[in-house]
Amino acid sequence: MTLTAQPEVVAAPAWQFFDASVAAVRRLGPSFVRLTLTGTELAGFGAAGCDQRFKLVLSRDDAGLARLRDRGQAWYPEYCALPEEQRPVIRTYTVRAYRPECAELDVDVVLHGVDGHAGPAASWAAAAVPGDRIVLLGPDRPGAGRAWGVEWAPPPAARTLLLAGDETAVPAVCAILESLTSGPRSVTALLEVPTADDAMNVALPAGATLRWLPRNGVARGSRLVPAVHAALCELGIASTPATPPEEVGDELLWEVPDPDAASGCYAWLAGEAGVVKTLRRRLVGDLGVPRGSVAFMGYWRQGVAS
Numbered sequence: 001m002t003l004t005a006q007p008e009v010v011a012a013p014a015w016q017f018f019d020a021s022v023a024a025v026r027r028l029g030p031s032f033v034r035l036t037l038t039g040t041e042l043a044g045f046g047a048a049g050c051d052q053r054f055k056l057v058l059s060r061d062d063a064g065l066a067r068l069r070d071r072g073q074a075w076y077p078e079y080c081a082l083p084e085e086q087r088p089v090i091r092t093y094t095v096r097a098y099r100p101e102c103a104e105l106d107v108d109v110v111l112h113g114v115d116g117h118a119g120p121a122a123s124w125a126a127a128a129v130p131g132d133r134i135v136l137l138g139p140d141r142p143g144a145g146r147a148w149g150v151e152w153a154p155p156p157a158a159r160t161l162l163l164a165g166d167e168t169a170v171p172a173v174c175a176i177l178e179s180l181t182s183g184p185r186s187v188t189a190l191l192e193v194p195t196a197d198d199a200m201n202v203a204l205p206a207g208a209t210l211r212w213l214p215r216n217g218v219a220r221g222s223r224l225v226p227a228v229h230a231a232l233c234e235l236g237i238a239s240t241p242a243t244p245p246e247e248v249g250d251e252l253l254w255e256v257p258d259p260d261a262a263s264g265c266y267a268w269l270a271g272e273a274g275v276v277k278t279l280r281r282r283l284v285g286d287l288g289v290p291r292g293s294v295a296f297m298g299y300w301r302q303g304v305a306s
């Protein structure tokens with residue numbers, strides 16, 4: 001595989017709030033809804049492709065949101081200073097597709113917990129109808145050098161690529177896979193999803209493999225962890241057991257390797273924090289995969305509001 005060139009990026013990114021509204025709602029499967037967001041301001045959104053992240057900003061109080069917007073790029077200290085009841089709910093999502101020519105952006109939202117303890121973002125998405133207003137927070141242009149908010153960065157020497165994650169990582173993994181072109185690389189993607197009906201059609205580059213791993217009610221990670229282990233053995237990445245696993249704390253794990261590392265393999269792993277920690281222990285501790293070859297990203301925590 002060869003990678004499509006990263007977009008030319010010329011200036012430092014600027015955070016910006018974007019007004020948008022829901023243009024279309026499409027149920028993709030039992031666990032996913034695709035929202036197409038639109039608004040004239042979105043023509044200037046700085047999407048750089050792959051796993052580009054941005055924030056959905058759910059306003060609880062117009063005055064609180066207005067105070068953040070007044071601060072421009074320095075919104076965060078103001079956000080921390082706002083009383084709880086005025087503070088917008090902010091959640092991180094992936095740009096699944098971006099069409100600047102029609103100022104549209106697609107986001108695929110996992111409807112986790114909507115039958116019980118749904119978080120505010122999943123609840124909002126589950127009830128969304130065309131015309132609903134929403135505010136986005138994202139870059140107004142791609143960042144300088146490495147694109148802002150994009151973690152996918154295999155070293156040029158990497159010839160073996162592994163992507164693995166749970167349902168929250170599906171939009172990022174699908175967008176990454178669709179950005180790849182055929183070439184002398186091996187690409188394996190493993191996605192654990194709640195049910196078999198959550199599998200989606202993805203335009204894969206020649207030679208790439210994508211396996212959907214339906215949980216069907218078994219414990220989170222119980223399909224993904226062994227599948228990653230098996231894939232690493234098949235790919236010849238796993239070596240003999242190395243150092244003992246390192247202790248990791250309760251915080252969201254977020255470790256991304258040096259994009260200039262001269263490694264022959266590169267793994268991108270994202271999903272529920274506990275599962276990602278298990279994968280990290282398994283890969284780095286048990287299998288001796290070099291830490292510098294793997295991006296580990298805790299996207300969310302089961303039962304804990306972001």
Ligand SMILES: Cc1cc2nc3c(=O)[nH]c(=O)nc-3n(C[C@H](O)[C@H](O)[C@H](O)COP(=O)(O)OP(=O)(O)OC[C@H]3O[C@@H](n4cnc5c(N)ncnc54)[C@H](O)[C@@H]3O)c2cc1C
Pocket residue numbers: 053091092093094095107108109110111112113114117118119120121122123167168169171172298299300301302303304305306
């Ligand atoms: C870089 C990045 C990209 C991401 N991209 C996407 C994406 O494209 N699509 C996507 O769907 N997700 C994505 N995520 C994950 C998303 O940000 C989280 O799932 C987020 O927590 C959802 O917000 P929420 O308000 O719905 O739930 P939160 O309020 O944040 O709650 C988190 C989880 O805990 C559960 N929960 C909350 N309170 C309780 C309670 N009292 N008891 C039991 N359970 C509870 C909720 O049901 C939910 O499952 C991404 C995350 C990151 C970091």
